[in-house]
Amino acid sequence: MYVTILGDQARKQPLAALSLKSGGSSETRLKAGSYLYLEGDAVEWVFQIKTGVLRLTRLLEDGRRQVIAFGYPGDVVGFPSEGLHHTDCDVLMDACLQPYRRAMLESGEGDPDLHRNLLQAALREISAMQDHFMMLGRKSAVEKVSSFICVLADRVGTKIDGHSGMTLPMSRGDIADFLGLTTETISRTLTQLRKSKIIEIRNIHTILILRPTALRGLASRGA
């Protein structure tokens, strides 16, 4: 679920396995702009994303916001702690989710395979969050934005006019709150990447990677 610098190939694998046996009711469809749960809600279900994009956020009283993660197909969202949700979760792109009863994660009675797959998803989550710590704590703006684009391309990139490209369903503000920056800095950094011909900004929500090697260099070394 976490957009991080390490491409996680295994992330795509469990989807089929998880889908085989549904631990709960049928799939859930949600429109962009709606929400799935709020911080403090009791957790009844965890969800695997089949299509669409979700956004997980936490808020401070004074309005400061941290985007914890963007959820893409294959990700599992809604892991409980003490039985409660600890983020808000809303929908950026129309989504289709497979719900599983919380008990499938926590005890797994009757379906050890499903149980194990949900657990593995939680463990991958921990690992991905550790990557993101490094991003938030120790990387510069250029490194952050470049990493973000690289990871997104690995995860959900498609070929566009012979280049790796992707759609960004989230706003500049969302990216800023994910990377610990401001919208202005996101905008400036993207412009800088565009002017140095490393990326092309086809439109506000579509980016092409023109020079992948250069971008990866910026992502890991900032230069």
Next chain:
Amino acid sequence: MYVTILGDQARKQPLAALSLKSGGSSETRLKAGSYLYLEGDAVEWVFQIKTGVLRLTRLLEDGRRQVIAFGYPGDVVGFPSEGLHHTDCDVLMDACLQPYRRAMLESGEGDPDLHRNLLQAALREISAMQDHFMMLGRKSAVEKVSSFICVLADRVGTKIDGHSGMTLPMSRGDIADFLGLTTETISRTLTQLRKSKIIEIRNIHTILILRPTALRGLASRGA
């Protein structure tokens, strides 16, 4: 049987190999300065900390470091992802650990209670990391340092001369790498808290909280 690893001598020998011989269920003792596992090591065991303090870190090629977490009694460390460790783990204060076979977490055959407890630990971990995201991404230096002291006091504080106090087994550099700051900033911020009589720095590794309410205010509002 006690398994004790001493400094340099142990550097080549993974702990897991040693514990394997012991049958796996006896407790493990480690000296400050030794390490438990390194990034990339295969995960054979997860450990619950009974006493002592551990440090989980990740490194960038250029030497930048992020302290992912400090492990205190009750914490579980070593959660695998794809079967591998994704951080280094070393010992800040002599520690006593309870090892559990990785299978106890991942399948739990034979001991559902243990399985469930390890799983809950992993879920708490996810929640705790989400808090830390907000810290790293959106808080100022004063807020970070104040939060750090508050959390530590709640977790492992003791009464000293009528005040809540604690020992800091980690260096200023460790705290800096945990909070995404520099040692100089940690030092300056602590001095500032000391001069405003909110904390007392009894010695480098011992801090007392003189005005808890003020400190909590700084932790959440920075003012």
Next chain:
DNA sequence: GATCCGTATTGATCCGGATCAATCCCAATG
């Protein structure tokens, strides 16, 4: 005690990204 050395503190300066402030760009709407 004196010396040494690694960590911590303090000071001076610099700079990356935040902040404040205009536009600009569209998509939605009438």
Next chain:
DNA sequence: CATTGGGATTGATCCGGATCAATACGGATC
């Protein structure tokens, strides 16, 4: 069409924390 309003971009300036640099301290060793 023209209008409108919210996000995005760009510019000017500021400031918090980094960086560079100089002590200070404290524990270990002899």
